[in-house]
Amino acid sequence: MLRNFKFIFDHPNNTPMEETKEQLQKQIDQLNAQLTGDMFADMDIKDQIHNLKMKLNGVKPMDSKIDCVGCGS
Structure with a gap:
């Protein structure tokens, strides 16, 4: 079901970069594995993780007038 969703974000080279929900979740899981328990670290x-x-x-932020994600996430 999630495989059908793709997100296109601007790549620094102005070429579209596609990320599926599975790829985003995999990145979140990898980052969660790096957490140490030290709030500052x-x-x-x-x-x-929040941005992903x-x-x-x-x-998008509640007060954003932009239809896309306004905070850069």
Whole structure:
């Protein structure tokens, strides 16, 4: 079911880069495995996880007037 969904994000070379929900979830799982339990050491990893989850769920900030994800996630 999830295999049918693809997300296209701008690649730095201006070529589309596709990520499926499975690929996003795999990245989240890999980052979760890197968590140490130290809040300060994990801060950047948790931010990456949050951004990936926003992409995965198609979430944008509530006050965003942009139809795409407004925070760069």
